[in-house]
Amino acid sequence: MTDKIISAKNVELKFGRGSEEVVALKNISLEVGAGEFVSFIGPSGCGKTTFLRTVAALEKPTSGHILVNGVSPDEARTNRAYGYVFQSAGLYPWRNISKNVSLPLEIMNYSREEISKRVSESLNLVELNGFEKKFPWQLSGGMQQRASIARALSFDADLLLMDEPFGALDEIVRDHLNEQLLDLWQKTGKTICFVTHSIPEAVFLSTKIVVMSPRPGRIVDVIKSPFPSSRSLEIRDSKEFISISQRVREGLRSGYDYNENKG
Amino acid sequence: MTTMRIRANKFLKKIAEKILPILTILFLLTVVWYFFTIYLNSAMQIDKYDRQGISWNISKLVLDTMSQERPKLPAPHQIAEEIWKTTVEKKITSKRSLIYHSSITLSSTIVGFMLGTVLGVVLAVSIVENRAMESSLMPWIIASQTIPILAIAPMIIVVLNSLGFSGLLPKALISTYLSFFPIVVGMVKGLRSPDIILVDLMKTYNSSKVDIFFKLRLPASVPFLFTSMKVAIAISLVGAIVGELPTGAVAGLGARLLTGSYYGQTIQIWSALIMASILAATLVFSIQAIGYLVSKKMGYTNEEA
Numbered sequence: 001m002t003d004k005i006i007s008a009k010n011v012e013l014k015f016g017r018g019s020e021e022v023v024a025l026k027n028i029s030l031e032v033g034a035g036e037f038v039s040f041i042g043p044s045g046c047g048k049t050t051f052l053r054t055v056a057a058l059e060k061p062t063s064g065h066i067l068v069n070g071v072s073p074d075e076a077r078t079n080r081a082y083g084y085v086f087q088s089a090g091l092y093p094w095r096n097i098s099k100n101v102s103l104p105l106e107i108m109n110y111s112r113e114e115i116s117k118r119v120s121e122s123l124n125l126v127e128l129n130g131f132e133k134k135f136p137w138q139l140s141g142g143m144q145q146r147a148s149i150a151r152a153l154s155f156d157a158d159l160l161l162m163d164e165p166f167g168a169l170d171e172i173v174r175d176h177l178n179e180q181l182l183d184l185w186q187k188t189g190k191t192i193c194f195v196t197h198s199i200p201e202a203v204f205l206s207t208k209i210v211v212m213s214p215r216p217g218r219i220v221d222v223i224k225s226p227f228p229s230s231r232s233l234e235i236r237d238s239k240e241f242i243s244i245s246q247r248v249r250e251g252l253r254s255g256y257d258y259n260e261n262k263g
Numbered sequence: 264m265t266t267m268r269i270r271a272n273k274f275l276k277k278i279a280e281k282i283l284p285i286l287t288i289l290f291l292l293t294v295v296w297y298f299f300t301i302y303l304n305s306a307m308q309i310d311k312y313d314r315q316g317i318s319w320n321i322s323k324l325v326l327d328t329m330s331q332e333r334p335k336l337p338a339p340h341q342i343a344e345e346i347w348k349t350t351v352e353k354k355i356t357s358k359r360s361l362i363y364h365s366s367i368t369l370s371s372t373i374v375g376f377m378l379g380t381v382l383g384v385v386l387a388v389s390i391v392e393n394r395a396m397e398s399s400l401m402p403w404i405i406a407s408q409t410i411p412i413l414a415i416a417p418m419i420i421v422v423l424n425s426l427g428f429s430g431l432l433p434k435a436l437i438s439t440y441l442s443f444f445p446i447v448v449g450m451v452k453g454l455r456s457p458d459i460i461l462v463d464l465m466k467t468y469n470s471s472k473v474d475i476f477f478k479l480r481l482p483a484s485v486p487f488l489f490t491s492m493k494v495a496i497a498i499s500l501v502g503a504i505v506g507e508l509p510t511g512a513v514a515g516l517g518a519r520l521l522t523g524s525y526y527g528q529t530i531q532i533w534s535a536l537i538m539a540s541i542l543a544a545t546l547v548f549s550i551q552a553i554g555y556l557v558s559k560k561m562g563y564t565n566e567e568a
Contacts, residue, residue, distance in 0.1 A: 058466060077467065077469050084467040088458075090461050092461070092479070103468075107465075107478065
């Protein structure tokens with residue numbers, strides 16, 4: 001075991017061929033240590049989601065090396081090393097909340113007692129106990145997303161990959177869920193990779209912020225956060241918060257030419 | 264008390280909202296029907312008056328056009344009377360009971376429909392799980408439906424008869440031939456309906472193809488299955504009736520249609536037709552009701568039923 005949960009070296013990924021070719025990731029080198037909360041931020045097309053998918057073995061890099069928990073992403077998937085949360089909750093409409101959370105456990109052949117224990121634990125973590133028998137359409141968007149986080153937590157993987165999980169929610173709900181997520185991260189000590197479009201969200205949550213830029217998708221800046229792991233929403237008014245936000249913004253601007261498409 | 268009355272009122276209102284439009288159209292159709300009954304049958308009636316030297320006026324003519332024995336177009340009440348006589352007043356075992364004939368047609372409809380559903384689901388699964396199957400099977404499946412069923416039905420009956428199959432099975436197979444198609448199309452769509460992220464999600468659990476199929480694709484396809492089953496059962500009935508035409512018309516609604524046309528028994532033809540449409544409506548409604556219950560049990564919202 002190594003305490004580097006993810007280590008990527010010169011990862012490159014291309015989609016398509018010839019004139020259709022798009023370089024989604026170029027020269028990505030990055031390490032994520034155990035217990036870190038890493039945000040990936042950048043405009044659309046910068047490869048932040050693609051990188052997450054590469055870690056999850058949903059995409060294969062064209063060249064370069066990537067290790068998850070010290071093994072290849074494919075192997076890490078076989079070991080069930082990570083839970084993945086998508087932008088939309090992706091709950092199964094024909095399963096109630098507890099059945100949705102138990103889905104991965106059923107596939108991984110857990111015993112019935114173990115399943116019911118883990119389901120109630122996971123629902124507890126996202127404060128959804130009492131909603132076991134409700135169907136997804138009976139829940140608000142924020143609650144659905146919490147249920148999908150509970151589903152990713154249920155089999156107790158050390159690594160949580162989250163692809164803009166709160167992107168479709170309004171700001172008030174999002175603030176609340178961000179606090180809950182921080183709380184959950186501290187309680188469980190998991191490593192979290194979190195893709196987002198929102199600068200305040202990234203700065204508020206992360207111990208490390210990875211600023212990315214499109215065409216080709218690359219890392220332009222990696223910022224370590226000075227904030228303690230236990231933090232409240234108030235830090236958003238502090239000087240450090242504003243200066244880190246500024247640095248993120250500059251990173252985004254430097255890597256992105258807004259007139260590129262007009263040429 | 265008042266809440267109950269309000270609830271009852273709401274219920275009645277709901278019924279009225281659903282039934283009134285249907286009744287309005289039914290009323291208009293009946294009016295048009297009577298008009299055409301009088302219009303189409305009057306020439307023959309006047310001819311009869313002339314031959315027999317009977318003096319007549321308009322009201323006598325109108326009444327007589329609606330009570331001919333072999334009218335060009337029987338009046339709705341004549342058909343209703345015939346249906347009443349051949350269902351309620353006849354023993355079910357009688358060869359002249361419309362219930363007896365309906366049950367013959369119904370049994371081959373159901374058997375054919377069930378075979379068609381199984382065949383359709385099997386084909387759809389193999390198409391979704393195997394690309395080669397899609398490119399090799401799909402064109403033939405579509406081609407099979409371009410052949411007029413009236414042309415191929417006698418062939419099926421003759422071939423199966425010479426192989427020793429007669430009675431219910433050949434007719435059921437014609438229903439199968441028609442009904443598997445909507446099932447294939449609907450199920451392929453249903454099995455492919457899950458969002459790409461749901462499939463990706465299953466992949467992150469390192470789940471097998473079998474798991475993806477049984478835990479994701481199959482449950483997601485259920486609403487699609489019921490929609491196509493509604494189409495399939497209606498055309499199964501058509502298939503069964505068509506299958507009864509070339510068999511020499513021994514029994515079944517198809518036989519009633521055929522013997523009716525042999526002897527110019529228009530009332531018999533129309534009552535068999537009406538019976539067939541009542542049957543079709545009942546079958547479609549039953550599938551819809553089962554589909555509704557299943558969706559509700561599965562937890563889908565009501566609007567998807």
